[in-house]
Amino acid sequence: MTAPFGARLAGAVTARGPLCVGIDPHAALLARWGLPDGPEGLARFTDAVVDALAGTVAVLKPQLAFYERHGSRGLAALEDGVARARAAGALVLLDAKRGDIGSTMDAYADVLRPGHPMAADALTVSPYLGPGALQPAVDTARRHGGGLFVLARTSNPDAGTLQHARVGERSVAQLVVDTVRGWNAEDGAGPLGSFGVVVGATLAELDVDLSGLGGPVLAPGLGAQGGSAADLRRLFDPATAVVPTVSRDVLAAGPDPAALRAAAARWADRLAG
Numbered sequence: 468m469t470a471p472f473g474a475r476l477a478g479a480v481t482a483r484g485p486l487c488v489g490i491d492p493h494a495a496l497l498a499r500w501g502l503p504d505g506p507e508g509l510a511r512f513t514d515a516v517v518d519a520l521a522g523t524v525a526v527l528k529p530q531l532a533f534y535e536r537h538g539s540r541g542l543a544a545l546e547d548g549v550a551r552a553r554a555a556g557a558l559v560l561l562d563a564k565r566g567d568i569g570s571t572m573d574a575y576a577d578v579l580r581p582g583h584p585m586a587a588d589a590l591t592v593s594p595y596l597g598p599g600a601l602q603p604a605v606d607t608a609r610r611h612g613g614g615l616f617v618l619a620r621t622s623n624p625d626a627g628t629l630q631h632a633r634v635g636e637r638s639v640a641q642l643v644v645d646t647v648r649g650w651n652a653e654d655g656a657g658p659l660g661s662f663g664v665v666v667g668a669t670l671a672e673l674d675v676d677l678s679g680l681g682g683p684v685l686a687p688g689l690g691a692q693g694g695s696a697a698d699l700r701r702l703f704d705p706a707t708a709v710v711p712t713v714s715r716d717v718l719a720a721g722p723d724p725a726a727l728r729a730a731a732a733r734w735a736d737r738l739a740g
């Protein structure tokens with residue numbers, strides 16, 4: 468039986484530090500690496516990132532959209548990369564931002580099942596259909612020791628338009644955070660809960676109460692979107708289990724594996740500083 472995702476993440480962060488590196492093979496990055504914008508290019512890009520970083524960073528976060536662009540052969544490259552990354556000791560957070568009615572959500576969450584061709588440790592999900600619609604994913608995560616990261620206060624400039632909307636006394640973002648807090652509380656004690664939220668490192672101020680969340684906070688928006696390690700220190704209490712995630716600002720250093728490792732190490736140093 469796989470240990471719960473939260474416990475596995477806590478162990479990985481202790482051993483390797485909190486940095487998550489996103490695998491986002493943009494067409495422009497592939498070109499910069501001298502690779503074709505097709506399935507072979509994706510496979511070579513993914514293998515290079517995995518080979519350089521899966522032995523040292525806690526979490527790798529492949530972005531599904533870049534693989535879907537190239538159909539079944541793109542997805543095959545991702546399946547291979549996910550398996551290789553996990554075999555090398557990294558946790559894999561599949562960034563798919565899934566969200567749908569219960570029966571469909573159940574199918575989306577199947578990617579957390581061991582034996583799935585793209586079996587991942589955790590999945591990003593969108594709460595737009597209502598937090599209750601995510602329940603099948605919560606159930607699947609619990610059954611298989613998987614994790615979920617729910618979009619709460621995202622890093623894009625327009626995010627507040629919906630996420631600041633009020634539901635009674637609370638913002639939509641706060642309702643999402645409170646829902647995730649409830650899932651972790653149901654699971655009880657542990658070093659860290661398996662259910663996290665996404666809160667961008669780009670926020671002008673932290674406008675959600677994360678106290679007692681009991682799970683991790685994925686913080687994107689570093690580097691290319693303007694967020695910095697200082698922003699993380701400004702926004703988050705030291706008690707918050709922040710998992711900072713960087714894609715382009717590390718990937719642009721490739722394809723040389725030593726340069727990729729050095730770029731990730733620079734972020735790790737800034738985060739530790």
Ligand SMILES: O=C(O)c1cc(=O)[nH]c(=O)n1[C@@H]1O[C@H](COP(=O)(O)O)[C@@H](O)[C@H]1O
Pocket residue numbers: 489491530562591620621622623665666667687688689690691692712713714715716
């Ligand atoms: O869930 C995410 O990972 C995510 C949430 C969010 O609020 N903002 C955000 O940028 N992301 C993802 O994080 C990555 C950011 O990439 P860079 O801006 O290149 O570091 C992309 O894959 C985005 O899809």
